[in-house]
Amino acid sequence: xxxxxxxxxxxxxxxxxxxxxxxxxxxxxxxxxxxxxxxxxxxxxxxxxxxxxxxxxxxxxxxxxxxxxxxxxxxxxxxxxxxxxxxxxxxxxxxxxxxxxxxxxxxxxxxxxxxxxxxxxxxxxxxxxxxxxxxxxxxxxxxxxxxxxxxxxxxxxxxxxxxxxxxxxxxxxxxxxxxxxxxxxxxxxxxxxxxxxxxxxxxxxxxxxxxxxxxxxxxxxxxxxxxxxxxxxxxxxxxxxxxxxxxxx
Amino acid sequence: xxxxxxxxxxxxxxxxxxxxxxxxxxxxxxxxxxxxxxxxxxxxxxxxxxxxxxxxxxxxxxxxxxxxxxxxxxxxxxxxxxxxxxxxxxxxxxxxxxxxxxxxxxxxxxxxxxxxxxxxxxxxxxxxxxxxxxxxxxxxxxxxxxxxxxxxxxxxxxxxxxxxxxxxxxxxxxxxxxxxxxxxxxxxxxxxxxxxxxxxxxxxxxxxxxxxxxxxxxxxxxxxxxxxxxxxxxxxxxxxxxxxxxxxxxxxxxxxxxxxxxxxxxxxxxxxxxxxxxxxxxxxxxxxxxxxxxxxxxxxxxxxxxxxxxxxxxxxxxxxxxxxxxxxxxxxxxxxxxxxxxxxxxxxxxxxxxxxxxxxxxxxxxxxxxxxxxxxxxxxxxxxxxxxxxxxxxxxxxxxxxxxxxxxxxxxxxxxxxxxxxxxxxxxxxxxxxxxxxxxxxxxx
Ligand SMILES: Nc1ncnc2c1ncn2[C@@H]1O[C@H](COP(=O)(O)OP(=O)(O)OP(=O)(O)O)[C@@H](O)[C@H]1O
Ligand SMILES: [Mg+2]
Numbered sequence: 223x224x225x226x227x228x229x230x231x232x233x234x235x236x237x238x239x240x241x242x243x244x245x246x247x248x249x250x251x252x253x254x255x256x257x258x259x260x261x262x263x264x265x266x267x268x269x270x271x272x273x274x275x276x277x278x279x280x281x282x283x284x285x286x287x288x289x290x291x292x293x294x295x296x297x298x299x300x301x302x303x304x305x306x307x308x309x310x311x312x313x314x315x316x317x318x319x320x321x322x323x324x325x326x327x328x329x330x331x332x333x334x335x336x337x338x339x340x341x342x343x344x345x346x347x348x349x350x351x352x353x354x355x356x357x358x359x360x361x362x363x364x365x366x367x368x369x370x371x372x373x374x375x376x377x378x379x380x381x382x383x384x385x386x387x388x389x390x391x392x393x394x395x396x397x398x399x400x401x402x403x404x405x406x407x408x409x410x411x412x413x414x415x416x417x418x419x420x421x422x423x424x425x426x427x428x429x430x431x432x433x434x435x436x437x438x439x440x441x442x443x444x445x446x447x448x449x450x451x452x453x454x455x456x457x458x459x460x461x462x463x464x465x466x467x468x469x470x471x
Numbered sequence: 472x473x474x475x476x477x478x479x480x481x482x483x484x485x486x487x488x489x490x491x492x493x494x495x496x497x498x499x500x501x502x503x504x505x506x507x508x509x510x511x512x513x514x515x516x517x518x519x520x521x522x523x524x525x526x527x528x529x530x531x532x533x534x535x536x537x538x539x540x541x542x543x544x545x546x547x548x549x550x551x552x553x554x555x556x557x558x559x560x561x562x563x564x565x566x567x568x569x570x571x572x573x574x575x576x577x578x579x580x581x582x583x584x585x586x587x588x589x590x591x592x593x594x595x596x597x598x599x600x601x602x603x604x605x606x607x608x609x610x611x612x613x614x615x616x617x618x619x620x621x622x623x624x625x626x627x628x629x630x631x632x633x634x635x636x637x638x639x640x641x642x643x644x645x646x647x648x649x650x651x652x653x654x655x656x657x658x659x660x661x662x663x664x665x666x667x668x669x670x671x672x673x674x675x676x677x678x679x680x681x682x683x684x685x686x687x688x689x690x691x692x693x694x695x696x697x698x699x700x701x702x703x704x705x706x707x708x709x710x711x712x713x714x715x716x717x718x719x720x721x722x723x724x725x726x727x728x729x730x731x732x733x734x735x736x737x738x739x740x741x742x743x744x745x746x747x748x749x750x751x752x753x754x755x756x757x758x759x760x761x762x763x764x765x766x767x768x769x770x771x772x773x774x775x776x777x778x779x780x781x782x783x784x785x786x787x788x789x790x791x792x793x794x795x796x797x798x799x800x801x802x803x804x805x806x807x808x809x810x811x812x813x814x815x816x817x818x819x820x821x822x823x824x825x826x827x828x829x830x831x832x833x834x835x836x837x838x839x840x841x842x843x844x845x846x847x848x849x850x851x852x853x854x855x856x857x858x859x860x861x862x863x864x865x866x867x868x869x870x871x872x873x874x875x876x877x878x879x880x881x882x883x884x885x886x887x888x889x890x891x892x893x894x895x896x897x898x899x900x901x902x903x904x905x906x907x908x909x910x911x912x913x914x915x916x
Contacts, residue, residue, distance in 0.1 A: 270867050298869035310864040314882025323878070324868035331869070363882075364864075380868065 223248045223419045224269075224289075224388055229280035231268050238264045240444035241280070246388075249416040253430055253455060254423045256441035257463050262423045263307050265441065266392045269421075270304040271297050284388065298324075299331035301387030305377035305394050307423075312364035317376070320364050321346065321383055328384060349382040353409045370397040378409045389413070390421045395429040407432030427459035440466060479516060481537040483509075485658070486624055489540060493627050496596040501604055501626065508613050508623035515617040527802045527834040528744060528773045533716045538658035538688045540625075541571045549575070552649050555680050558902070559708075560895030566645035566678075567591055567630045572659030574628050582642055588633040589644050592662055595631035603631060607664050610694045610750075611722035618718045618744075622660040622692040629662035634671040636698070643674040643706075643893045650689055650715065651682035663693035667701040667729075674704040674893060679719075681712040681739070688716040689740075695721065697729035699753075704732050704892060708900075711739035713768065720746040727753035734891055736900060737764035737772050748777040751785040751813075762791035763887040766799030766831075773802035778818065780809040783843075786817040792887055793824045794880060795831035805850070806838040813843045820850040825883045827857065827876075881905050 224246040231239040238261045246252050256262055268275045269282065271294035282289040289297060312320065325345075326336040337345065350357060353375050365373050374394050381389055391410070395403055410420070410433050422433060430438070430452060438455045440448040440463065448454065448466050486509055494502045517534045518525040552570070553563050564579045567589060574591030583589060588599075595603050613620035630646040648661050665675060679689055689711060697703055711717050717740040723731050737743055749758045758778060766772045778787045793801040803822045824833040837850040857879045865875035881904045888904065891897035 270863075272863055293872065294863060294866035295869055295871050295875075298867050302867075304867050306864065310858075310860045312858075312861045312864065312879070312882060314885040315878055320865070320868070320870075320878075323870050323874065324865075327869040327871065327874075384868065 223285060224421075225281075225283040227281045227283075229265075229268065229282060230278045231264060231275045232278055233264070233275055237278075238275075238444050239268065242441070242445055244439065244446060246419045246421065248387075248419055250436045251414065251420045251422060251433060253435040253438045253452075254421060254441055255425065255438065255455065255458055260442045261444045262441050263392055266304055266307075266390045266421070266423060269297075269390055270294060270302065295327070298384075298386075299328050303381050303384060303386030303389045305374075305381060305389065305391040307392040307396070309365050309368075309373040309377055311366045311368075313366050315364050316361055317364050318346070318360045321380060324380070325383055346383060349379060352382055352412060353379045354405050355379055371399065371402040374398060375402065375406060375409075378406050382409060382413060385413075387417065388419050388421070390423070392423045393425065394422075395424055395426060403429065404432065427455045430455045442466065478534045478536055478538065479513070481539060482621060482658075483513065485540050489625070489627075493625065496593055496627060497600060497607075498604060501596075501607070504608050505624050505626055508620045511613055512617050512620035512624060515615075515620060517617055524775070524804075527800070528742070528771060530742075533688065533742060536656050536686065536688075538656045540659070541657045551682070552647070552680070555710075556647065556678070558895070558899045559678070561645045561647065561676075561678070563647075566647045568647045568649065569628060569630070569659070569661055570649050571651065571657055572628055572648075572661055584638050584640060586635045587638055587640055588631065590631050592629035592631045592664065593627060595664075602633075603664065606666055606694065606696055607662075608694075610696070610724045611692050611720055611748075616720070618690050619692055619720050622662060622690050622720075625660035626662050627660075629664070632663075632665040632673070632675060634667045634673045634701075636668040636671060638668075638671045640671075640673040643676050643896075645676050645678065647678045647680065648689065648691065649680050650685070650687045650711070652685040652687045656686045656688070658688040658690065661689070661691045663691070665693065665695045665703070665705075666698075667696065667703050668698040670700045671698065672702045674706070676706040676708070676893060676896060679707070679709045679711055679717065679739070681715050683712050684714050685712045686714045687712065689718070691719045693719070693721045695723045695731065697723065697725045697731050699726045700728040701726070702730040705734070706891065706893065706896060707733070707735045708896070709735075709737040709739055709743060709745070711743075713739060713741060713770070715740045717743040717745075719744070720748070723747070723749040723758070725749065725751050725753070725756040725758065728755035730757045732759035733761065734887070735760075735762040735764075735774070737762075737774075738903070740772075741769065742771045742773075744773045744775070746775045746777070748779070749787070750779040750781060751787065752779075752781050754782050754784045756782070756785040758785070758787040760787070760789040760791070761887050761890055763794075763884055764792075764801065765794045765796075766801055767796035769798050771800040771802070773804075775802075775804045777806045778808065780807065780813040780816045780818060782810075783812065783814045783816070785813065787819070789820040790887065791822045792884060793822075793833060794827065794884065795824065795833060796827040798828075798830045800831070801833040801835075803833070803835045803852075804838065805836070806840065807848060807850070809839075809841040809843050809846055809848065811842040814845045816843060816846040816848065818846070818848045822850075822852045823883075824852075824854045825856070825880065826854060827880065877905060
């Protein structure tokens, strides 16, 4: 589904990704761990199409298409979804209006009929139950005044509504208490699907007890320095990143 | 030296031609007022950019175009006007409708409380001359203002609204001014007088429209008299032709414990100058001024507001938002004048501007003149662009770039729109913002 080859990217002339290569197949869940500032969010941002990052080398193929040539909205319509590490507040735009516009843009792209207000509400109610979200949050402006946990839940809620093929979750677990973590993880797990791949960025092995990954990668100094199975996360948790050779360059 | 007053002669000629007709309406006293206003206009001439009040609003083209009154109004198929009003839920029979400055027909007054009165000014000047003249021209001073002087010289048709003591008018009162030029540039000087007596309440919506792309000048003055404890909710929707000129002064006189709110929306005209002067003339007054304007292409929209805190224990809240695209120019000048005895004044002023293109320009000038010591006065101004993070966030959810931009623009404007309490008007404004005022970025249309 996703093939990243030798990806280099910089921001404001500062190189951040220095040759990332990664293959993710449909149905797989890959965890990406790594020290602060190692480039995890940058990788996520490049995949989603953030224009502050300049790709200087390398390729990204998504379902056979050149992902890097697509506008952010095209990527989204083709099934790429980024759950933000820091979800953005948008005062003045209600969650409902926003999500309906998003869903219908994606449905239109897929050649499906747009949902009317009633159909949309029905769908949204069902997904809210999944994440045990208060319906009142729908009427509020996007993320405005949401607690940290509510924002993260809102990201996964959006993912549940938009049903992407490739979901990139950037520290969706950070700052969640154990109850909220379970709800979010249950939500994510219910979206695991043989046709869907996930990239889960996290600092904490704890999340991976709930969302069990097929593979774990360590990103350090802008490249993947170690890959392994789920046991790698346990080792990192115990021993930190120091033992990995060439960890920091 | 450039002569800024080439267009002056056209107005003077107009007056000569119209004088006999105008003098039939109102007393000799009123006509003397017209004449002295005209000579004041002659003395003042059009303001030049060297005058502080007009520094950022060059009038150049306005003063050179020979605008002319269309003496008999126009016979307009109402369907064109009706079409424009329909989305706001206004049917022409329910409004005082002026076509090129002449009342096309009086309003259907069914539904108005007894004794309340909404009628064309010419009619009111015939039927209630004494009462009307007790207020007309008493508040909007023309001493230093050539456009108000000109309007006063031409006091004729317009609208008159009277809400008697203890009366509540629940239905919004619509006053609609439509202009068109059919080739020759036309001018109108509509005059509105609103008198709300003690403890009365009303909602008034003034709408300025014109045939798209016609060249004309609207030079309007409205006087609002709020009696003790009266409450007036005033709306102005200015969606004139993109080639038109629009000059408007709203003069508000507030008595004890009165509440006045203005919601001013401006989208149209190539040049607009909107002035609001509110005098809080007794204790316990509250004055709210909300404004939202959108200038694109080469439009210039200038908002000048003056709040006179003349007495203690009054409050004023002002929030103006501007959206500027293309080569759009915005001017905001907000003066709050707290007189020496106006203790316990609570005044808040905010001006926010959203710049959608690199060529758009805003001149924002708050002017706080505070001569009392026990007061709470704040002002703030922000100028910003669309939030790049928010834009990216929306796009990562599949929302296209243009739609995301207009959604964020709408979001900026939304709190002003949500303060509109006339449902259909609010919905129409929402639709306008979501669909018509799509930002063009650097491109101009
Ligand atoms: N917009 C930017 N401008 C300048 N530097 C940036 C920008 N965005 C990221 N960086 C820098 O790039 C490096 C990688 O940042 P990134 O956010 O990708 O790290 P991360 O691995 O996600 O870290 P964390 O675990 O703290 O979230 C950091 O040194 C960061 O300061
Ligand atoms: Mg990060």
